[in-house]
Amino acid sequence: MKTRLLLFFLLLTFFLPFQNTAAQPVVTENAVTELVSEQKTIQPGQTFWIGVHQELREGWYVYYRNPGDSGMPLMLEWVHDKDFQIGDIEWPTPLWIDVSAGMASHGYYGSVLFMMEATAPEDLIPGEEYTLMAEADWLICEVLCIPEYADLELTLLVTDEEPIYNEDNLALFNNTRTQLPVVLDYWKAEATIHSSGATLTLSTDEFPLPDYSEIVYFAKEEGEIENGAAQPFNVDGNTITIELKKSTYKSGDIDRLWGLVYNASGWDEAGTIPSIIVDVSPGEESVAASDVATMPVLSSRFMLILVFAFIGGMILNLMPCVFPILSIKVMNFMQMAGHDPKKVRLHGYMFGAGVLLSFLFLALLLIGLRAGGQELGWGFQLQTPAFIAFMTFLMFALGLSLMGVFEIGNSLINVAGKANTGEGMRGSFFSGILATVLATPCTAPFMGTAIGVAITLPATTSLIIFAALGLGMAAPYVLLSSFPALMKFMPKPGAWMETFKQAMAFPLFATAIWLIWVYGQQAGIDGLTRLLVGLLLLSLGIWILHRWKAVQISGTARIVSRSIATAIIIGGFLFSVPQAGSESPGNEISSSNGFGIDWIAYSESGLQQKIDEGNNIFIDFTAAWCITCKANERIVFSSDRVKDKFNDLNFVMVKADWTNRNPEITRALESFGRNGVPLYVIYSPSLEEPMILPELLTPGIVMDALEKVSGGTTLTFSDS
Amino acid sequence: MKKTAFLSLIIAASVMLLNFTSSDSERAGAVVGQQAPDFSVVDAHGNMHSLSDFEGQFVILEWLNHGCPFVRKHYDGNNMQELQRKYTEKGVVWLSVVSSAPGTQGYMEPEETLRTAEEKGAAPTAILLDVDGTMGRAFDARVTPHMYIINPEGIVEFNGAIDDRPTARARDLEGAHNYVVAAMTSLLNGEPVEVATNTPYGCTVKYE
Numbered sequence: 055m056k057t058r059l060l061l062f063f064l065l066l067t068f069f070l071p072f073q074n075t076a077a078q079p080v081v082t083e084n085a086v087t088e089l090v091s092e093q094k095t096i097q098p099g100q101t102f103w104i105g106v107h108q109e110l111r112e113g114w115y116v117y118y119r120n121p122g123d124s125g126m127p128l129m130l131e132w133v134h135d136k137d138f139q140i141g142d143i144e145w146p147t148p149l150w151i152d153v154s155a156g157m158a159s160h161g162y163y164g165s166v167l168f169m170m171e172a173t174a175p176e177d178l179i180p181g182e183e184y185t186l187m188a189e190a191d192w193l194i195c196e197v198l199c200i201p202e203y204a205d206l207e208l209t210l211l212v213t214d215e216e217p218i219y220n221e222d223n224l225a226l227f228n229n230t231r232t233q234l235p236v237v238l239d240y241w242k243a244e245a246t247i248h249s250s251g252a253t254l255t256l257s258t259d260e261f262p263l264p265d266y267s268e269i270v271y272f273a274k275e276e277g278e279i280e281n282g283a284a285q286p287f288n289v290d291g292n293t294i295t296i297e298l299k300k301s302t303y304k305s306g307d308i309d310r311l312w313g314l315v316y317n318a319s320g321w322d323e324a325g326t327i328p329s330i331i332v333d334v335s336p337g338e339e340s341v342a343a344s345d346v347a348t349m350p351v352l353s354s355r356f357m358l359i360l361v362f363a364f365i366g367g368m369i370l371n372l373m374p375c376v377f378p379i380l381s382i383k384v385m386n387f388m389q390m391a392g393h394d395p396k397k398v399r400l401h402g403y404m405f406g407a408g409v410l411l412s413f414l415f416l417a418l419l420l421i422g423l424r425a426g427g428q429e430l431g432w433g434f435q436l437q438t439p440a441f442i443a444f445m446t447f448l449m450f451a452l453g454l455s456l457m458g459v460f461e462i463g464n465s466l467i468n469v470a471g472k473a474n475t476g477e478g479m480r481g482s483f484f485s486g487i488l489a490t491v492l493a494t495p496c497t498a499p500f501m502g503t504a505i506g507v508a509i510t511l512p513a514t515t516s517l518i519i520f521a522a523l524g525l526g527m528a529a530p531y532v533l534l535s536s537f538p539a540l541m542k543f544m545p546k547p548g549a550w551m552e553t554f555k556q557a558m559a560f561p562l563f564a565t566a567i568w569l570i571w572v573y574g575q576q577a578g579i580d581g582l583t584r585l586l587v588g589l590l591l592l593s594l595g596i597w598i599l600h601r602w603k604a605v606q607i608s609g610t611a612r613i614v615s616r617s618i619a620t621a622i623i624i625g626g627f628l629f630s631v632p633q634a635g636s637e638s639p640g641n642e643i644s645s646s647n648g649f650g651i652d653w654i655a656y657s658e659s660g661l662q663q664k665i666d667e668g669n670n671i672f673i674d675f676t677a678a679w680c681i682t683c684k685a686n687e688r689i690v691f692s693s694d695r696v697k698d699k700f701n702d703l704n705f706v707m708v709k710a711d712w713t714n715r716n717p718e719i720t721r722a723l724e725s726f727g728r729n730g731v732p733l734y735v736i737y738s739p740s741l742e743e744p745m746i747l748p749e750l751l752t753p754g755i756v757m758d759a760l761e762k763v764s765g766g767t768t769l770t771f772s773d774s
Numbered sequence: 775m776k777k778t779a780f781l782s783l784i785i786a787a788s789v790m791l792l793n794f795t796s797s798d799s800e801r802a803g804a805v806v807g808q809q810a811p812d813f814s815v816v817d818a819h820g821n822m823h824s825l826s827d828f829e830g831q832f833v834i835l836e837w838l839n840h841g842c843p844f845v846r847k848h849y850d851g852n853n854m855q856e857l858q859r860k861y862t863e864k865g866v867v868w869l870s871v872v873s874s875a876p877g878t879q880g881y882m883e884p885e886e887t888l889r890t891a892e893e894k895g896a897a898p899t900a901i902l903l904d905v906d907g908t909m910g911r912a913f914d915a916r917v918t919p920h921m922y923i924i925n926p927e928g929i930v931e932f933n934g935a936i937d938d939r940p941t942a943r944a945r946d947l948e949g950a951h952n953y954v955v956a957a958m959t960s961l962l963n964g965e966p967v968e969v970a971t972n973t974p975y976g977c978t979v980k981y982e
Contacts, residue, residue: 082924121940123916123917124916124917124975124976124977124978124980125977126844126941126942126975129941153978154978154981157916157978191941191942193843193942197878197879197980198841198879198977199842199942199977200843201843201845201943276940276973276975277972277973301972301973302914303933303934303972303973303974304802305970305971402794431830681814693858
């Protein structure tokens with residue numbers, strides 16, 4: 055690369071004396087810089103285009119007007135004596151360059167032209183030559199940054215005839231013009247401001263919008279938005295919304311969105327315009343939004359996704375997270391079997407409706423949160439400490455209830471599962487909801503794909519996919535209740551049921567322990583202890599409620615005892631929930647069990663380095679709250695055969711721990727079209743593309759995958 | 775019946791709670807008006823320094839990397855050294871922090887750190903070697919030079935750029951408005967800081 059540039063420079067120096075436009079390319083350590091003109095000759099008073107053209111060393115970049123979190127754009131100081139008017143640089147659409155640690159640069163690689171409009175003074179004399187002179191300063195970076203500078207010159211011949219274009223530079227100028235942001239009047243921009251950032255809304259009625267894959271807003275000024283933050287966008291009908299996070303260094307609210315918006319698919323229907331200029335202040339532009347709700351296309355691909363979503367929903371029932379609820383439901387069905395079959399069917403439908411509705415609710419929440427600018431995934435509920443604490447309380451209370459500590463008829467379990475009266479219909483409905491809430495952290499096979507697709511699609515499409523998931527999960531219950539004949543295989547009710555019911559408390563307690571463990575991973579030993587104290591208060595409150603039963607005591611005592619109990623329970627919950635801002639710092643790696651493997655923590659830069667070095671790499675995307683992940687790890691990594699194989703192939707073992715939402719890992723999951731864990735990926739120089747393993751692992755599956763990595767020769771043998 | 779409705783409300787409310795409790799905690803950093811993150815870092819002489827050691831004194835933090843052109847601008851122009859002298863003479867604590875990980879630009883062994891400081895005529899209270907980047911990340915230091923001012927009560931008073939000329943050219947020191955000087959002048963006069971935060975400029979901190 056460098057030698058080629060040098061050759062180019064040498065050639066130029068040879069030919070330069072014979073040209074009438076004399077431009078002087080300056081070779082610095084990392085760039086060849088030249089002041090160029092689109093025209094060889096100019097007329098007095100005429101407007102023409104000049105530019106600073108830079109050929110950069112491979113892998114090095116220079117900066118956009120707003121350089122991002124570090125760096126400096128090209129600076130020009132004009133020092134010629136004639137009064138040429140030279141306009142501001144027309145900045146081409148930059149690239150978003152990730153510089154790790156949540157920071158980003160905006161810049162250009164390769165060949166770049168910084169164009170400017172120049173106007174010649176009226177008093178130029180035809181036939182004479184004039185020279186434009188500039189002192190240019192720029193910073194060029196790879197990992198390190200080097201400041202470079204050059205004195206640039208451009209000599210132009212003045213003519214009173216038609217100006218002659220510089221054929222060599224025409225293509226350069228024209229190509230750059232296609233990269234400049236433009237104003238497209240059929241796109242309307244609107245900005246809404248919130249305390250943590252801003253929402254940029256772009257809409258058009260010009261053509262139906264395709265599914266855009268990549269849209270990035272570049273602020274023209276520094277210190278407005280957080281450069282390294284993700285910019286989640288959503289295309290819905292004729293409207294695109296882009297979420298922008300406010301810069302940490304911005305003291306007030308964002309008051310202006312001024313910059314350009316890049317779209318990988320282009321902004322016109324033909325897809326030729328890469329970026330448009332936006333300049334809006336909040337509430338300034340209001341569009342008469344004739345919201346044309348476009349139905350998602352029911353293409354065969356979309357139908358396939360729906361089928362997968364349905365199957366994924368069904369498989370959810372087999373996931374460990376749903377297990378406690380399943381056991382409660384099984385108990386219910388047994389109780390209901392003795393009743394009217396119509397009623398049983400109705401219970402099934404109610405349960406199904408509960409599941410379906412909560413899936414839709416989740417979808418709406420997901421859409422809302424996504425719009426709220428969060429990088430989130432399918433397991434997002436269980437990542438919030440407050441939610442985990444709440445679920446622990448619920449599980450513990452349900453367990454106590456099953457044990458008979460407090461009355462079942464009026465208790466939580468009524469909601470969670472028990473159903474034998476009219477009120478029981480409600481119970482079935484809510485147990486459907488509970489089952490769904492519990493199922494979310496386990497991403498079953500197929501579901502990863504469906505959710506991954508759903509998150510990138512318009513809101514209506516996401517809703518349909520979630521509905522399919524819900525239907526899938528509800529299907530077995532509806533079937534079972536519609537064909538109560540199957541119920542015959544259930545044991546008859548009797549005294550043993552009380553024993554069975556009490557025994558069912560243990561899975562709930564086990565779930566509570568698991569939740570407490572997850573909580574401990576996030577909040578540390580102190581937080582965990584607070585939660586346990588909270589549970590103690592909960593049991594105290596429940597004991598008060600039960601010891602002094604409502605029917606046995608007078609009105610005042612009832613009110614007093616109930617208030618005390620409620621205060622204790624709510625106080626216990628508030629006590630165990632982490633205070634805002636006191637999040638534990640050391641929650642990076644939960645290396646509770648590495649199975650004797652040297653795991654290294656995931657980082658984008660670290661991974662890229664290992665890939666570049668030509669290593670075999672295994673990445674385990676996991677989280678403390680993901681039981682499927684833990685089960686997989688236990689099954690696979692306790693096998694010495696598998697571990698030896700990994701060792702033999704010199705695998706670099708990378709653990710991407712998603713216990714706390716880590717944006718870097720969220721991005722990595724998204725790059726594989728996933729939105730949840732587990733995910734297992736193998737990189738190897740012998741593979742053309744990274745290999746994705748199934749979500750349910752066995753030692754056999756892993757061994758087969760490793761064979762493919764090691765046995766490249768064997769495979770070619772069978773191929774030929 | 776009522777209980778069911780009440781509980782459904784609780785479930786709904788707690789699910790809603792997610793929206794508010796899941797604020798981005800990944801990037802707390804040093805926020806103006808709030809307590810500065812504490813730190814315990816060894817300096818180039820091997821002495822341990824904590825923020826609590828400097829209770830009752832103003833503390834200026836300067837993120838340092840002598841390989842960075844933006845830092846060189848301030849050292850070659852003798853600007854940083856003058857500021858260090860000016861404020862340490864007034865009893866202000868000046869800590870230069872190197873968060874470059876070993877093997878990255880700006881990382882130096884303690885002896886080399888001291889030698890370089892002497893060559894450059896630097897005069898900070900101490901040069902902290904934040905080798906693993908813990909302190910840098912706690913403060914969310916992004917670039918060199920990234921500047922912070924902490925008041926005697928441990929509250930962050932300034933977080934941002936050293937001046938208003940985001941260039942690597944030494945000649946731009948002349949006529950630049952120095953935000954640290956402006957803030958310190960206000961603080962020493964017991965006045966509020968006018969510009970308490972802005973975007974720092976420079977090279978990215980070379981964390982491991």
